[in-house]
Amino acid sequence: MVFAGKRPNNLGVSNGKLASCPNSPNCVSSQSADAAHKIAPLTFTSSPQEAMPAAGFAYANLKEIILSLPRTKIITESQDYLYAEFKSALLGFVDDVEFYLDRNANTIQVRSASRLGQSDLGVNRQRIETIRAKLK
Template sequence: MGSAFVLALCACSASPPATLGVHAGRFEPCPSSPNCVNSQATDSEHKIAPLALNGDPAETQALLLRVIAEQPRAKLTKAEGNYLRFEFTSAVMRFVDDVEFLVGNQRIEVRSASRLGYSDMGVNRERIETIRNALAEQK
């Protein structure tokens, strides 16, 4: 049992899924589990509103980077053009959530998903709403 527990803990921070990123202008759909939100989803369980721009797209992307730099345990893992990907790690169990942003001319598309487990107890949705509010306050 001890080695299984250690293996489970190591799995919390496993490598990111190969499906992350933008493919034909879209994020990977959320799995059926309730541990993901996606502004491009059509079902109510996973749907979250995109983030509003705060200035032009370049200004908004810079603000977004500043806002997330202030979030605990957030690490930028990819910045390519108007695409940003972060890893957020939980404090105790070290679970990793992958959070993606696509800054467009009208809005910011967003996807936030847990790598492991079934339910995230609303953490991904709450995180995006916290970022939304912080971004709006950056006038």
């Protein structure tokens, strides 16, 4: 775990927002204002409880999908929030991935960010798009 890095202390939801992405290109967020980091939130047509059901998260489906992906560990989950760590196969780089159930918008806001380095070769964006495809 040479490349795991330290868990950031800015994770979680504050005033309905996930943390902003850093200036580096290795982060995507559905709440980002700039095009380089922007990604669409996840949408669902089921009830919030079905979308994240564990602990009331309207995403039992989302939790199942996350756990089906390799080298994934759910760290925190609550009624409206889920935080997981994804580890790369080769060198053990860790990405912090957050999901926030925005009940007002009927969407799940997402943020996926690498802990270390500059470029992620598009891994964070691809991860969210893979999860999106599996949700449909």
